[in-house]
Amino acid sequence: MLTERRFTTILLPDGAAVDELVSIDDRWVAARVMTDPDLYGLELARIFDRVWVFVGHETEIPNPGDFVTRYIGADPVIVARSADGDVHVTLNVCSHRGATVCRVECGNAATFRCPYHAWVYDNTGELLGIFAERDAYGDGLDKGTLSLKRARTTAYHGLIFATWNPDAPSLADHFSTMDFYYRIVFGLTDGGFEVAGPPLRWVENTNWKFAAENLSGDGYHLMNVHKFLDELGLIPGWSDPTMARGVTSVYDRRTGDGLQMAHFFPIDTSDLEAAMVTSTTLFGLTETFVPEIMRRLSADQLAVFAKGISAAGTIFPTLSYTALPWPTGDPAEGFSFMRALRLAQPLGPDRHVVWTWPLLARDLPGEEKERQRRTTLRSFGTAGLVEQDDAEVWSANQRGIAGVQGRQRRFRYDASRPVNPDWPGPGVARTAFPDEDNQLNFWARWLELMTA
Amino acid sequence: MTTVEPAVRRPLAPTSELGAEVWMWLTDEAELLDRRALRPWLDRLDPQIRYLMPARATVHRADGDGTFSTNHHFDETYGSLTTRVRKLAEATNFAEDPPSRTRRFVTNIRVYAGPGDDVTASSYLLLLRSRGDAANLEVLSCERNDLFRRHDDGLKLLRRDITLDQSTLGLVHLGVLL
Numbered sequence: 001m002l003t004e005r006r007f008t009t010i011l012l013p014d015g016a017a018v019d020e021l022v023s024i025d026d027r028w029v030a031a032r033v034m035t036d037p038d039l040y041g042l043e044l045a046r047i048f049d050r051v052w053v054f055v056g057h058e059t060e061i062p063n064p065g066d067f068v069t070r071y072i073g074a075d076p077v078i079v080a081r082s083a084d085g086d087v088h089v090t091l092n093v094c095s096h097r098g099a100t101v102c103r104v105e106c107g108n109a110a111t112f113r114c115p116y117h118a119w120v121y122d123n124t125g126e127l128l129g130i131f132a133e134r135d136a137y138g139d140g141l142d143k144g145t146l147s148l149k150r151a152r153t154t155a156y157h158g159l160i161f162a163t164w165n166p167d168a169p170s171l172a173d174h175f176s177t178m179d180f181y182y183r184i185v186f187g188l189t190d191g192g193f194e195v196a197g198p199p200l201r202w203v204e205n206t207n208w209k210f211a212a213e214n215l216s217g218d219g220y221h222l223m224n225v226h227k228f229l230d231e232l233g234l235i236p237g238w239s240d241p242t243m244a245r246g247v248t249s250v251y252d253r254r255t256g257d258g259l260q261m262a263h264f265f266p267i268d269t270s271d272l273e274a275a276m277v278t279s280t281t282l283f284g285l286t287e288t289f290v291p292e293i294m295r296r297l298s299a300d301q302l303a304v305f306a307k308g309i310s311a312a313g314t315i316f317p318t319l320s321y322t323a324l325p326w327p328t329g330d331p332a333e334g335f336s337f338m339r340a341l342r343l344a345q346p347l348g349p350d351r352h353v354v355w356t357w358p359l360l361a362r363d364l365p366g367e368e369k370e371r372q373r374r375t376t377l378r379s380f381g382t383a384g385l386v387e388q389d390d391a392e393v394w395s396a397n398q399r400g401i402a403g404v405q406g407r408q409r410r411f412r413y414d415a416s417r418p419v420n421p422d423w424p425g426p427g428v429a430r431t432a433f434p435d436e437d438n439q440l441n442f443w444a445r446w447l448e449l450m451t452a
Numbered sequence: 453m454t455t456v457e458p459a460v461r462r463p464l465a466p467t468s469e470l471g472a473e474v475w476m477w478l479t480d481e482a483e484l485l486d487r488r489a490l491r492p493w494l495d496r497l498d499p500q501i502r503y504l505m506p507a508r509a510t511v512h513r514a515d516g517d518g519t520f521s522t523n524h525h526f527d528e529t530y531g532s533l534t535t536r537v538r539k540l541a542e543a544t545n546f547a548e549d550p551p552s553r554t555r556r557f558v559t560n561i562r563v564y565a566g567p568g569d570d571v572t573a574s575s576y577l578l579l580l581r582s583r584g585d586a587a588n589l590e591v592l593s594c595e596r597n598d599l600f601r602r603h604d605d606g607l608k609l610l611r612r613d614i615t616l617d618q619s620t621l622g623l624v625h626l627g628v629l630l
Contacts, residue, residue, distance in 0.1 A: 105509040197522025198509045202621035228543035232535065330531030353620060374527045382525040383626035385539055388547035391625040
């Protein structure tokens with residue numbers, strides 16, 4: 001259960017206390033958390049500098065030397081695979097004058113040469129050479145102390161996370177509760193998943209948390225914001241609230257992660273093997289995956305999976321995902337599956353950059369893979385029929401609270417359901433019409449990091 | 453993709469019959485889209501159309517132009533474009549209702565005869581979009597490489613490859629067609 005806790009008091013310049021911006025007991029959040037430049041600065045230092053942050057997918061850099069450039073908070077980083085196959089995340093900031101040593105977004109390179117004075121680093125961050133070192137520095141500098149700053153880096157079901165925090169728990173510990181679900185979403189096949197290509201990116205005029213908290217558990221908005229799905233016959237019944245009664249919301253108090261699983265097409269599990277064929281197909285895979293899924297999942301995981309699930313959630317702070325049976329958008333192509341990673345990369349208190357990758361099971365037949373890729377980008381990409389309405393509504397939120405009165409309003413999170421005692425998985429689970437407990441849990445974690 | 457090599461192929465004169473026809477087709481299209489005459493726009497598409505806008509990324513000169521055919525902002529068929537038009541015209545659409553005010557500037561049109569009986573054209577498109585009471589205009593610039601096929605009632609668009617100039621799109625969402 002969520003409980004009110006008291007933390008160190010941090011005062012904003014106008015005297016407001018950060019720990020009074022969120023009330024878990026009374027279930028509200030001050031609108032100011034979405035608008036305040038000082039809070040944004042605190043978030044960069046207290047959240048993004050301290051937690052595990054998603055920086056890319058292993059399949060973006062399959063070969064030695066491959067790299068992509070990303071951000072941890074506002075800090076540019078290089079995500080590179082070195083010659084030995086390991087993944088390294090380094091601060092893309094030259095130890096000499098701070099220039100970004102890599103100025104492209106992807107490529108293959110063993111070394112990075114700073115554009116300013118030509119200091120050269122390898123793709124693990126080691127400083128290999130200083131231009132005209134003897135002329136400039138006489139006997140030279142201790143290059144061992146001048147490497148690019150290195151982040152702790154761990155890949156998890158193909159997802160690469162990094163953190164600057166030496167005291168953060170290992171990623172395995174961090175996800176020890178939610179791995180039950182993440183194995184279902186990201187790790188249920190032997191061949192794993194791959195991203196379709198480089199991310200689609202666009203700017204949304206809204207605070208990153210509007211997207212992150214929404215995707216952690218706002219099933220409530222789906223029936224209204226995306227009701228075109230029903231109106232156009234793409235998903236008949238979508239806007240009917242009874243459709244949402246089978247949704248299970250799960251959160252992890254420790255990490256702030258939340259996800260929702262819906263049983264939109266409930267499957268009778270009395271015959272598990274038969275149910276597995278149906279649920280596996282429903283989850284965007286083919287019957288041939290059933291044996292490996294049954295081997296990879298525990299009995300409790302199978303109990304969740306076999307009923308036929310859709311899943312969407314947020315890995316705190318910024319990585320969201322969807323895994324949903326979904327219409328292709330082309331009546332002739334019918335139904336397919338939408339599996340996506342969606343990163344809400346902060347860009348100030350009132351803007352974020354969305355990064356979206358279609359995520360595809362590697363061992364799917366090529367034609368089905370293509371169908372899922374198209375399905376995902378048509379609904380969830382830059383021009384996504386679903387995404388565009390979310391973007392507009394969140395922009396309306398941001399506009400609404402731009403003024404003095406607006407930012408003093410409190411967002412309400414009153415919808416709550418009893419905990420489901422029969423749920424076979426870990427975390428705090430509720431099965432009913434979507435509640436706002438997952439989102440409140442997101443805020444509990446936010447508050448903890450901002451004040452502790 | 454039908455690649456046009458400007459140094460190799462000579463574009464038709466804009467005053468030639470075919471050059472003028474395509475020039476008119478593209479400027480008429482901009483008017484249809486800006487006026488949200490979307491059903492007439494659909495009628496100008498070949499039922500087999502592919503409509504593509506690949507992802508861009510910033511890469512070094514030696515690595516090409518940073519256009520990736522593995523992920524797309526748009527990867528559309530006639531059916532999926534019809535769904536987009538239906539959402540724009542008939543369904544609840546928070547993104548485009550109230551609609552954006554758009555202005556599509558089509559320039560640098562080059563028309564080529566072929567391949568075969570088809571017609572190829574490239575054009576630059578500058579989309580300016582005004583939304584709500586914001587005084588600023590959202591901007592998208594791109595190049596379009598189009599392939600047309602002759603039907604009884606005129607040229608129909610069979611393929612469009614849109615090359616976006618931004619690696620990160622500056623529009624709040626892409627709820628309109630290009």
